[in-house]
Amino acid sequence: MAGNSEPLSPRAKLAVTAGRAAAAVSRAAGRGSGSVIGGRVALKLDPDLLAALATHLDVVLVSATNGKTTTTRLLAEALRAAGPVVSNALGANMPAGITSALAGGSDARYGVIEVDEKYLAGVARDVNPKAIALLNLSRDQLDRAAETRMLAEKWREGLAGTEAIVIANADDPLITWAASSCPTVVWVAAGQEWKDDAWSCPSCGGVLQRPSEDWFCGKCGFRRPMPTWALSGDHVIDPYGAAWPIHLQLPGRANKSNATVSAAAAAAFGVDPKVALERMYAVQAVAGRYDVVSFLGRDVRLLLAKNPAGWLETFSLIDGPPAPVILSVNARGADGTDTSWLWDVDYTRLAGHPIFVIGDRKLDLAVRLEVAGLQFRVCQDADEAVRSAPAGRIEAIANYTAFQDLRRRVGN
Amino acid sequence: MTDSSLRLVWVYPDLLSTYGDQGNVLVVERRARQRRVPVTRIDVRSDQAIPTSGDIYLIGGGEDRPQRLAAERLRRDGGLGRAVENGAIVFSVCAGYQILGHEFVNDLGRPEPGLGLLDVVSVRGEGERCVGDVLADIDPALGLPPLTGFENHQGITHVGQRARPFARTRFGKGNGTGDGTEGAYNDTVFGTYMHGPVMARNPQIADMLIKLALDVKALPPADDQWYEALRAERIAAASQPA
Numbered sequence: 001m002a003g004n005s006e007p008l009s010p011r012a013k014l015a016v017t018a019g020r021a022a023a024a025v026s027r028a029a030g031r032g033s034g035s036v037i038g039g040r041v042a043l044k045l046d047p048d049l050l051a052a053l054a055t056h057l058d059v060v061l062v063s064a065t066n067g068k069t070t071t072t073r074l075l076a077e078a079l080r081a082a083g084p085v086v087s088n089a090l091g092a093n094m095p096a097g098i099t100s101a102l103a104g105g106s107d108a109r110y111g112v113i114e115v116d117e118k119y120l121a122g123v124a125r126d127v128n129p130k131a132i133a134l135l136n137l138s139r140d141q142l143d144r145a146a147e148t149r150m151l152a153e154k155w156r157e158g159l160a161g162t163e164a165i166v167i168a169n170a171d172d173p174l175i176t177w178a179a180s181s182c183p184t185v186v187w188v189a190a191g192q193e194w195k196d197d198a199w200s201c202p203s204c205g206g207v208l209q210r211p212s213e214d215w216f217c218g219k220c221g222f223r224r225p226m227p228t229w230a231l232s233g234d235h236v237i238d239p240y241g242a243a244w245p246i247h248l249q250l251p252g253r254a255n256k257s258n259a260t261v262s263a264a265a266a267a268a269f270g271v272d273p274k275v276a277l278e279r280m281y282a283v284q285a286v287a288g289r290y291d292v293v294s295f296l297g298r299d300v301r302l303l304l305a306k307n308p309a310g311w312l313e314t315f316s317l318i319d320g321p322p323a324p325v326i327l328s329v330n331a332r333g334a335d336g337t338d339t340s341w342l343w344d345v346d347y348t349r350l351a352g353h354p355i356f357v358i359g360d361r362k363l364d365l366a367v368r369l370e371v372a373g374l375q376f377r378v379c380q381d382a383d384e385a386v387r388s389a390p391a392g393r394i395e396a397i398a399n400y401t402a403f404q405d406l407r408r409r410v411g412n
Numbered sequence: 413m414t415d416s417s418l419r420l421v422w423v424y425p426d427l428l429s430t431y432g433d434q435g436n437v438l439v440v441e442r443r444a445r446q447r448r449v450p451v452t453r454i455d456v457r458s459d460q461a462i463p464t465s466g467d468i469y470l471i472g473g474g475e476d477r478p479q480r481l482a483a484e485r486l487r488r489d490g491g492l493g494r495a496v497e498n499g500a501i502v503f504s505v506c507a508g509y510q511i512l513g514h515e516f517v518n519d520l521g522r523p524e525p526g527l528g529l530l531d532v533v534s535v536r537g538e539g540e541r542c543v544g545d546v547l548a549d550i551d552p553a554l555g556l557p558p559l560t561g562f563e564n565h566q567g568i569t570h571v572g573q574r575a576r577p578f579a580r581t582r583f584g585k586g587n588g589t590g591d592g593t594e595g596a597y598n599d600t601v602f603g604t605y606m607h608g609p610v611m612a613r614n615p616q617i618a619d620m621l622i623k624l625a626l627d628v629k630a631l632p633p634a635d636d637q638w639y640e641a642l643r644a645e646r647i648a649a650a651s652q653p654a
Binding site: 139142143144147148149150196197199200205207337338339340341342343344363364366367368370371372373 | 425426427429430431432433434435438439442457458459475476477478481543544562564607608609612638639641642645
């Protein structure tokens with residue numbers, strides 16, 4: 001591995017080679033990029049491979065319920081100002097995918113790694129990161145995932161005493177709870193629209209008081225820490241009070257929030273916020289998300305929203321009425337098989353939009369929209385929905401596998 | 413009804429609104445309004461007193477720790493029991509259902525007293541969580557079509573002499589006791605493990621609660637096209653192996 005002071009052990013080298021071979025076979029068989037299978041094979045041969053690959057890198061981990069893939073892209077772009085970066089940019093965020101990504105970046109100096117929430121503490125132990133960015137935690141796939149506060153508790157225990165600089169969103173009480181066991185925390189006022197997973201104090205269970213942007217527990221005194229970085233409108237405010245404009249191609253408040261956390265994380269690596277933010281402009285679509293495609297002669301913007309917090313942020317970034325909206329929901333394994341969460345989303349926000357409903361679970365959506373008092377039309381597929389939509393760019397919002405189905409259909 | 417509008421109380425959304433069960437409130441409210449019944453929706457946070465003058469109280473599911481906190485606060489408050497004495501209707505789901513019973517197992521693994529409004533006792537199952545679509549036949553005495561819902565729990569709930577099972581499962585675990593029972597009810601207090609939310613999948617239950625509250629035998633028809641389509645799909649799905 002060029003540029004590394006210590007070479008990998010023979011066992012680690014063998015593991016990397018075997019992993020690459022497995023990935024190549026998987027690619028040849030038409031089963032995607034092969035990064036996960038490659039990583040799995042490599043980790044089996046050398047369980048310490050992830051740690052070995054990370055030894056020579058300055059690593060930053062990114063985790064959250066929402067925005068981790070985008071933030072990983074933004075931060076990777078920012079850190080390229082300081083040197084070559086390796087990153088699991090395609091969102092393969094469990095140990096096998098991470099191993100595979102790191103094995104592919106032999107010249108890199110920095111590793112920007114998205115980590116699935118469940119694996120954060122373990123990966124942090126393995127790779128000894130220099131920084132960890134924590135964005136938000138909210139309900140997601142509750143038929144199979146850990147309870148949200150339990151996840152925060154696991155982070156809190158797993159990250160206690162970490163040597164990493166933790167960059168954490170002070171506006172999310174669960175993130176604050178998770179991060180406040182860490183010795184070095186940079187608090188960022190990154191905002192969070194969704195509040196319904198943090199009405200009780202993560203520490204004592206008291207009811208949180210939330211006057212405007214602040215939050216505190218009236219019972220035990222656990223409260224929002226004083227942030228040193230902040231998102232303020234279209235600007236990032238740095239610890240010296242300087243305001244840096246955010247110029248992104250990616251839409252929405254949530255992405256400004258992601259950019260703010262990325263700027264604060266990049267600063268931990270010595271990258272100036274001005275430089276970091278300018279570089280983030282280069283990030284366009286992230287794995288198809290926010291992409292505007294042409295389909296059946298119409299412009300369609302593809303938007304991914306996987307859980308109630310994600311839908312809420314998405315509603316705030318779409319074009320106003322009368323922009324047509326397509327909604328697509330599936331409930332396959334990767335989506336979570338329970339659709340009850342649709343009822344935690346405030347669909348009345350779509351009033352005035354012509355709405356078209358598709359996906360495996362279009363009937364759940366139909367009942368949801370009927371009860372919200374909205375006009376809508378249930379369509380068989382994306383083609384029918386697009387053909388039925390009145391003039392204007394179409395906003396297509398879909399959850400995980402529905403989004404993949406949509407991308408495949410529109411040829412993205 | 414104590415005044416001209418139907419008073420719909422949504423109990424502790426800060427603790428027991430994690431699994432989409434606020435859909436039950438939305439469906440009851442919508443279907444009452446469609447029948448020109450004015451509705452006052454009252455959301456009660458767990459640091460507020462439970463009003464005793466409500467007509468229908470809805471309680472949802474929540475995670476283990478919030479469930480314990482909710483039970484502590486509801487016991488201390490006492491308002492829900494007084495409301496039931498006044499003849500109020502209570503419909504509860506999952507964690508809320510367990511809280512209405514005599515006892516359940518809390519997040520610390522210890523028995524936690526419930527409100528004793530429903531003659532059930534819940535313990536924690538040792539096996540896998542019960543997760544998936546359920547199809548069940550509701551107690552014929554209630555005159556309702558089959559129950560469809562989604563269960564996601566680890567509880568085992570035993571129904572005592574002073575309550576009746578709400579339904580008998582055809583597919584799914586329900587109360588987890590192995591005898592096919594699902595949920596429980598007495599005169600005006602109902603409990604079920606069904607999410608979905610249960611009223612979105614079974615609007616006839618919402619109508620039953622409205623009729624009980626208004627003390628009427630029938631309601632004007634509502635347009636059930638989408639509910640019926642969803643029911644047919646989910647009933648078929650529950651009947652198939654996953």
